[in-house]
Amino acid sequence: MSPSDQVLGTSVEAGGATGGDWVLHPDRALPAEPGVRALAREILSAVSDLPIVSMHGHVPVEWFVENGSxxxxxxxxxxxxxxxxxxxxxxxxxxxxxxxxxxxxxxxxxxxxxxxxxxxxxxxxxxxxxxxxxxxxxxxxxxxxxxxxxxxxxxxxxxxxxxxxxxxxPDFRPRALLDTFGIEVVSTTDPAWSDLAQHHRLAAEGLGDRVLPTFRPDAVLTLTSPTWIADVARLGEAAGVDTGSYAGYLEALRLQRERFKAAGARATDHGLATTDTTPLSDAEATRLYADALAGRVTPEGSTAFAGHMMFQMAAMAAEDHLVMQIHPGVLRDHDPAIAAAYGPDKGYDIPLAIEFAHGLRPLLNAFGHHPGFRAIAFTIDEDTYSRELAPLAGVYPGLKLGAPWWFLDAPDAMRRYREAVTETAGFFNTTGFVDDTRAFCSIPARHDLARRIDAGYLARLVTEHRLDLDEAVDTATYLAYRGPLEAYAELAS
Amino acid sequence: MSPSDQVLGTSVEAGGATGGDWVLHPDRALPAEPGVRALAREILSAVSDLPIVSMHGHVPVEWFVENGSxxxxxxxxxxxxxxxxxxxxxxxxxxxxxxxxxxxxxxxxxxxxxxxxxxxxxxxxxxxxxxxxxxxxxxxxxxxxxxxxxxxxxxxxxxxxxxxxxxxxPDFRPRALLDTFGIEVVSTTDPAWSDLAQHHRLAAEGLGDRVLPTFRPDAVLTLTSPTWIADVARLGEAAGVDTGSYAGYLEALRLQRERFKAAGARATDHGLATTDTTPLSDAEATRLYADALAGRVTPEGSTAFAGHMMFQMAAMAAEDHLVMQIHPGVLRDHDPAIAAAYGPDKGYDIPLAIEFAHGLRPLLNAFGHHPGFRAIAFTIDEDTYSRELAPLAGVYPGLKLGAPWWFLDAPDAMRRYREAVTETAGFFNTTGFVDDTRAFCSIPARHDLARRIDAGYLARLVTEHRLDLDEAVDTATYLAYRGPLEAYAELAS
Amino acid sequence: MSPSDQVLGTSVEAGGATGGDWVLHPDRALPAEPGVRALAREILSAVSDLPIVSMHGHVPVEWFVENGSxxxxxxxxxxxxxxxxxxxxxxxxxxxxxxxxxxxxxxxxxxxxxxxxxxxxxxxxxxxxxxxxxxxxxxxxxxxxxxxxxxxxxxxxxxxxxxxxxxxxPDFRPRALLDTFGIEVVSTTDPAWSDLAQHHRLAAEGLGDRVLPTFRPDAVLTLTSPTWIADVARLGEAAGVDTGSYAGYLEALRLQRERFKAAGARATDHGLATTDTTPLSDAEATRLYADALAGRVTPEGSTAFAGHMMFQMAAMAAEDHLVMQIHPGVLRDHDPAIAAAYGPDKGYDIPLAIEFAHGLRPLLNAFGHHPGFRAIAFTIDEDTYSRELAPLAGVYPGLKLGAPWWFLDAPDAMRRYREAVTETAGFFNTTGFVDDTRAFCSIPARHDLARRIDAGYLARLVTEHRLDLDEAVDTATYLAYRGPLEAYAELAS
Incomplete structure (x- = not known):
């Protein structure tokens, strides 16, 4: 069979120019080399039917509540x-x-x-x-x-x-699709001031262990946010605490975290621009907070306060054991005209070069060995994989590496992720794939692709005699299923 | 056949130790895996005889005018x-x-x-x-x-x-070699003050569509250049405008761009040190210009003025539709003793870490959606591929990604380029290979190598069932031929 | 044979789940593709028995002196x-x-x-x-x-x-293991104030050509080091020179370098935080030195002095021809609590983003073409491979690239190193593998792994017809053996 015939065979299957039916090839996204591919197929077969654990995503909770078309x-x-x-x-x-x-x-x-x-x-x-x-x-x-x-x-x-x-x-409804798609658990993202009414409704209907809230306080940590004053007021209302003072604000955050945890949350989510986590003195934080409430805020003050609050979030995490997800380094809404016409988050978010070694140092020095603390770091600056993130996660027990995330959840990028982090951080300091998407129907495809890439990577290690097959299969199940479950499991205090 | 025999076979063909004739292996630079290689060969066969479109290079126009030995x-x-x-x-x-x-x-x-x-x-x-x-x-x-x-x-x-x-x-002359080498069109690089007399001569002899000028204004945009005062004077003379004022300087640039365009130019070429494109107020630009003419210039002022002028160049491009080639981030003439002995550009140019997301933001915000504007960005800092360039080119219609360029036009580097940018920017936001060389005889070899690497990359996607063969072939022809033609084609206003 | 059988075969050999004996597969760490692997095996066979040249490491000299259990x-x-x-x-x-x-x-x-x-x-x-x-x-x-x-x-x-x-x-003693492990020569790391008594003892016992000292002056170049005052006093005592003045300090360094050289040293070793090599005026250096002795030191002053001293070290190197090893960019002792409990260097050293083009410029401009000077640069910031290090080493005769070092001496990282640097710097501007370890028994395994990765990389080039087999074999022997010998050989003045 000529290569052309082989390809036309493929092409026919894939609905190419020759017009046959469009079907999915079982070996898609597996390595090209036949020996590695055969092993990858074997490893994949051990994980392809495992449930999906989607601990970081953006599917709106309303979809599950309303369960509409x-x-x-x-x-x-x-x-x-x-x-x-x-x-x-x-x-x-x-x-x-x-x-x-x-x-x-x-x-x-x-x-x-x-x-x-x-x-x-x-x-x-x-x-x-x-x-x-x-x-x-x-x-x-x-x-x-x-x-x-x-x-x-x-x-x-x-x-x-x-x-x-x-x-x-009638079967194509959000709740039914959780079963169809094999999704064991899915996390939503919810503002810090949420009353979680929707999640409570889901819990009352038996979905409390399946659709979990995630505490996202970015808006109330960013003094320069145009809605900051309104948002901290909303936070205070939700918590039943007066956020007119810095102490009240901290207390409101603490209470809302508790409420989230009681509603099933396992994690908080932090997408600030920088990685800084330097704490300020209480007096300085109090002053910046009061100034901001009075409408006096500078970019420098806002940045310093945000770094300080990341440290406070870590301190609270060490107490309430919510896992701290950190994914910094994005220039949001690069085009203001687009943001003005359509609102934020319309595809104009651009990654920036980022620094973790100095930025996370105060947080890791204080909490990186605390048995009740766990942070998971994500990045879209690949340069930090082997330089900073793998070395940090490879020594601090309180820091794990999140999945190849956003722009990098693609076949070659996911391969580069494993190649860049495994040799220094191993597999068990990484937490498995998260889809981070609001495109609900793409969730199974995204997890499937991640499992294929991991299977291919593991198969190569086996072929190169750097790993035994039983270890590869065990590792694949960790990455596909046990990893995310363990990474977001309740920590002992 | 033992591996050694296989290799000796190869080696004989390639004129190795066994002393046989030195011939080129048809599979050179194609992927090692036989299945992928066979597909790559098939894809390559569809493009290997396509004409060469060389829209960014440094072959001196004199060679074609003189057409000597x-x-x-x-x-x-x-x-x-x-x-x-x-x-x-x-x-x-x-x-x-x-x-x-x-x-x-x-x-x-x-x-x-x-x-x-x-x-x-x-x-x-x-x-x-x-x-x-x-x-x-x-x-x-x-x-x-x-x-x-x-x-x-x-x-x-x-x-x-x-x-x-x-x-x-007698056949080995520049003009004849255009045919021998299959070069459909080649661009030269010409200073902003050129009278384009050589290009007019070529046009008169029927080569006007084949050898195109490119407008390169770096020298007159850089206030700290030791020849800046003389160069803006030359610019004024060429344009017939007094460049003693900032307004006259802008007008001279505008007129010279027009003259270049009338002579067939499709593009301008910008190789400044930074990516900044922040516009200044007219008053500030006027002041910096006047100061520089009076010999008063600071590095900060020069940098600010250069960023401002990049914005002005973009504004003019949106009007005259010359494509704006941007390739920043090089520390020129790293060794001053070499520059003193031999002049500039003697191989001591060293890449620097560079930033695009903030730097190009003013330019992209202003012109990135303008239907008459197109910028093509090149870099020799690979770190920016997946982090900034692919995300930017993957959303702004006015920005495309240039070829893996300078130091990176090598087999593995070109592979890394495709692997780093395609998943976010696709193929059609990249503009195909340019050779960027003054080594005239290497032009066919450089394009041949680029086509081989692209064929190998596409073949891998087909083998991994991420692309159908007909799509791979179509994409290969785009990358080899249609891409550069379209990228530098006249834009509708 | 099914893939599973193939793997179980492997697994049995490797002591997998099926419990057979644990043996090493001859093809471990060679490329997966059978054709490339066969060539890699052939290339490897030419180098796997070559002696080990370990010119940069941290095995304590005492082990060889005491030669105990x-x-x-x-x-x-x-x-x-x-x-x-x-x-x-x-x-x-x-x-x-x-x-x-x-x-x-x-x-x-x-x-x-x-x-x-x-x-x-x-x-x-x-x-x-x-x-x-x-x-x-x-x-x-x-x-x-x-x-x-x-x-x-x-x-x-x-x-x-x-x-x-x-x-x-009784055979398992350091000296005997030099033979067992096939180590031809090994370098230790010794403080600038060492009297080298241990090395002299080894020389007296016939090991002078086999265990070489390396001059490491970091501690006395870093004004902010808490032990700096004591360390420069120790330096003075060792050299027999009063280091109470900057001139005496320079003289002491010069004399100790001479002493190291006389004791067989081939190199100095520099692991400062930054790459800066900007010389200060003699007056400024004298002032900073005197201030530091008086207990007055600022971080800025310390950084400036360290950069100045790197330049001085290069100046001395151009005279005494000790090879200058530069490996900057590490944030040492990221966790102060760990350092307090266990001392420095306990696995909490984290790589930082680093810059070479500007940093090394003063040094390279002054000594980069000096026939008696050679610097070898190491990095753990991979981003600098293709962007700065390969371009610099690919033009300055006085700069070579060290091995993929620390965190990067792993299979995939070593592959990335060759892929990133070879196309710009070639093979002969790289100096071959160094193990940089104090884990003595891992030295043969580390060199073996490096040889396997290089063989695999070279085999791929041969398979892609980018290199002939005889060239690949010759290159492999350079990388494994001749390279480190030549890189650290005495330079003609």
Whole structure:
């Protein structure tokens, strides 16, 4: 069989030019070398059916409470997916043309016809070649929706109709999909002032162990945030504490953390711009807080206060044992005109060079050996993997490395992650994959891809006689399932 | 067949120790794994005969105007090739010994005997093992000059004679070689004050669409340049505008850009030290300009003015639609003694860590969505690929990623480029290979190598079932040919 | 044979779950692809028996002088190995539990039972999966100690007894092991004030060419070091010069360098925090020195003085021709509580982002072309490989690149090193592997691993027709043996 024949075989299976059915190849994303691939397949088979533990994500809790229909293909698959929208925007589409809701007064109107949005996506299918969006979407379209044709301008309408039919089925509801997708537990992200009413409703309906809240205080830690004064007031109301003083503010945070924990939360989530964790004196923190309430805030003061509060969050974590997720280093909303027209978080967040060794030093010196403390660090600056993060996680018991995250949850990037961190931090100082997505239907595909890449990496170690097969299989199950469970498990005090 | 036999087979073909003829293996630089290699060969076959589009390079326009002989092997292949000279210098040769022209008064005399220079290169052949120079030179020697022996002290003279015979042939002239090499279009680099007389001569002789000028204003944007005052005067003369004022200076730049565009230019070229693009107030820019003309300039003022002028260049680009090539982050002339003896750009340019997210923000906020604007960013700091450049190019329609450039146009570095940028920016936000060289005879070899690496990368994606073969072939033709054509095509306003 | 059978075969050999004997696979750490592997095996066979040249390490000279017993398995293999201790600490053990000696008054007591320490290591064997510790230790246990079982809680005692029996054998002494391990020459690290009495004793006993001192002046170059005043006094005493003045201090350094050289030293060793090499005026240096002696020192002054002294060290090197090893960029003793309890250098050293292009510029401008000068740069910030180090070493004859060092002397990291530096700096501007370890028994395993990785890299180049086999074999012998010998050989003045 000529290579061309081999490929046409592949191509036929994958719905290529020759037009056969579009099916998923069992070896997708496994290493090319046949010996390594065979081992990878064997390792993968041990983990591919394990439940999904999704401890860091952004699926809205309302979806599970309301348990309603997902609407239409555009609303479900295009509009909420930043990866997808940003790629089409980079090639000339506007977010509005892709249905991204606009702000009142922006003068821009979002496309109202979901079919038109879907057509724009399908016509741009070639743009996703080589990206994870291509992999995830292919998996979703085939596995979840039974699509049999490669997306294109020509096939857009037929695919739309096929997806719509599935979406309209009564089984295609968020709660049922937890079972369909094999999701054992999923975490949402909730503001520090949340009353967690939605989570309580879920708990009352028996989903309390399955959909967990996560405490995200960024907004109330950032003095320069335009909504900071309102947000700390909301925090005070939620906690039933007057946040008019710094002491009250700390107390409110402490009480809300307790409330989150009681509602099942396992973790807090911190996405500040820098890694600084230097504590201030109580007097200095009190002064900065009072000044901010009075509307007097400088960028330097805000940065210092944020670093101080990261230290306070760690101190509280050492007491209440909520796991501290740290993912710094993003320049949010790089284009202010886009933010003005569409609001924040519209795909214009750009990674920055980041520093961990000095930044986390105060926090790690104080709590890095505390038996009740655990921090998990994520980064989108790959340079820090082998230079700072693996060396830090490879010695401090209180620091673990999160998954290859955001922009880096792609096949080659995930491989580079393992290659860069394992030799210094091992496997057991990493915490397994998290999907970090609000694209609900992509969750199984994302975990599947991560498991394939880890299987491939482990298979290579076995082939290079750096690991035995039984160890590889055990490690794969740790990375796919035990790791995230253990990383977010309650710590003994 | 034992591995040794296999290798000796290879070695014989490649003129190894067993002394057979030195020929080029058809699979050179393709991936090792046989399945991937077979696919790579198939993908490569679709692009290996496509014309060369060389939109960023440094071949002197005079060569095409004069269309004379290239002289001798040393003058043609050694002296103008920085990669080659710097490696021999790193092992103890002086630039003078390799024929690099010296400055009057330097007290150093360049080797005058081209055969002696050639011998030094051949005796150092082993130093290039594993470098792209080895690959390019091997391709050139075999393909262009019909050399059949591996270079060494022993074979130097015979190879010299062989090359000289080819160089002396009447067909071996710059214009004819455009056809021989399959070069459809080649860009030169020209100072902002050029009258483009040479390009007009070429146009008159029918080469106007084939050899294009590029507008390079670095010298007149850098207040601290020792020749800045003279250079802005030259700019004024060329444009017929008095550059004694900031307004006149802007007008002169605008007029010269127009003149370049009328002469066929598609792009401007910017190689400043930093990425800053922050505009100043008109008053501040006027003041800095006047001060500089009066000889009062500070490093801070010069840096601020350069950033401001990058913003102005972008503003002009949005009007005249010349593509803006940005390649910052090089510490030029690291050794001042070498610069004093030989002049600038003698292989002592060293990459620096660079930052794009903040630096390009003013420019991208202002023009990144402008339909008449396109910037292409190049870097030699690989760390920025996945961290900043791919995320930026993956969302701003006005920013594309240039080729792996300078130091990074080597096999493994080009692979890393695709692996680092594709998953976030895709293929179609990259603009295809440019050779960026003044080593004219290496142009086909450089493009050939880039096509091989891209074919290998695409073949791996196909083998991993992340891409179908028809898509890989289409993508390869984009990267090799359509990409650079489209990237530098006239933008609609 | 199914992949599972293949693996079980492997697994049996490696003492996997099926419980067979634990032996070393001849292809360990060679590339997975069978064609490349076969070539790698052939290249490796040419170098695997070459003597070990270990020009940068930390084995205490006392071991060779005393030539005593290594005590017990914990003392020999666990306590002195930072890699090993830090991994177990990251998973909850304390250094004391692993036998790391504590400081008086620390209130912590080190585990006194070596068997208990060994059990803790064996019980944590799985933590080392994918790390170089796993590879080295496996090699040592099988090759040196004849262990036939994979370490675990269950096998710990039997393995302990087996190792103890070997350690107790009269042949298992440092000097004899130099032969057993095939170590041709090994360098120790010695403070600037050493009287080298131990080395003189070794010389008198015929080991003068085999165990060489290395001059390490960090402590006396760092004004902020808490022991600086005492250390410069010690330096003065050793040199017989009054270091009460800056001039005397320089003279003492010069004399001690001479003494080291006379005792066989080939190199100096510099591990400062930054790369700065900017010389100060003599007056400024004199002032900073006098101030420091008077107890007045600022961090800025100390940093400036250290940069100045690096320049002075280079100036002396250009005269006495000791090779200057530079390995900056480490944040030492990240956790002060650990340093207080156990002393410095206990696995809490964390790499920092580092800059070479500006930092080394003064030094390279002054001495980079001096025929009597050679510097070798090491880094643990991989980002600098292709961006700064390879470009600098690829042009300055006085600068070579050291081995992938500390944290990066692991299989994938060593591969990345070759891939990142070779294309710009070639092979012959790199100096071959150094082990940089005080874990004496790991030296053969570390060199063996480095040779395997280099063989694999070279085999890939041959398979990709980028190198001929005879060249690959010659290069491998350079990297394994000739390289370090030449790099540290006496330079002609």
């Amino acid at each position: 997902f609407g239409n293909p555009a609303e479900l698959l295009v509009v909420p997916d930043h990866y997808l929208v940003r790629m089409l925007v980079s090639q000339g589409a506007t977010p509005a043309e892709l249905g991204v809701p606009t702000r009142t007064g922006s003068g821009v109107t979002a496309e109202a016809d979901p079919r038109e949005i879907w057509r724009r996506f399908c016509a741009g299918w070639h743009l996703f070649r080589g990206t994870p969006t291509r992999f995830w979407m292919e998996t979703e379209l085939v596995d979840i929706f039974g699509v049999t044709q490669r997306p294109s301008a020509e096939t857009a309408d037929a695919i739309y109709d096929r997806i719509q039919a599935v979406v309209d089925s | 290239f002289g001798n092997p040393a003058e043609l292949l050694v002296v103008p090739d920085h990669y080659l000279v710097r490696m021999l210098v790193s092992q103890g040769a002086t630039p003078a010994e390799l024929g690099v022209p010296t400055r009057t008064g330097s007290g150093v005399t360049a080797e005058a005997d081209p055969r002696e220079i050639w011998r030094r290169f051949c005796a150092g052949w082993h130093l290039f093992r594993g470098t792209p120079t080895r690959f390019w030179m091997e391709t050139e020697l075999v393909d262009i000059f019909g050399v059949t022996q591996r270079p060494s002290a022993e074979t130097a003279d015979a190879i010299y004679d062989r090359i000289q015979a080819v160089v002396d042939s | 290594f005590g017990n398995p914990a003392e020999l293999l666990v306590v002195p190995d930072h890699y090993l201790v830090r991994m177990l600490v990251s998973q909850g053990a304390t250094p004391a539990e692993l036998g790391v000696p504590t400081r008086t008054g620390s209130g912590v007591t080190a585990e006194a039972d070596p068997r208990e320490i060994w059990r803790r290591f064996c019980a944590g064997w799985h933590l080392f999966r994918g790390t170089p510790t796993r590879f080295w230790m496996e090699t040592e246990l099988v090759d040196i100690f004849g262990v036939t079982q994979r370490p675990s809680a269950e096998t710990a005692d039997a393995i302990y007894d087996r190792i103890q029996a070997v350690v107790d054998s």
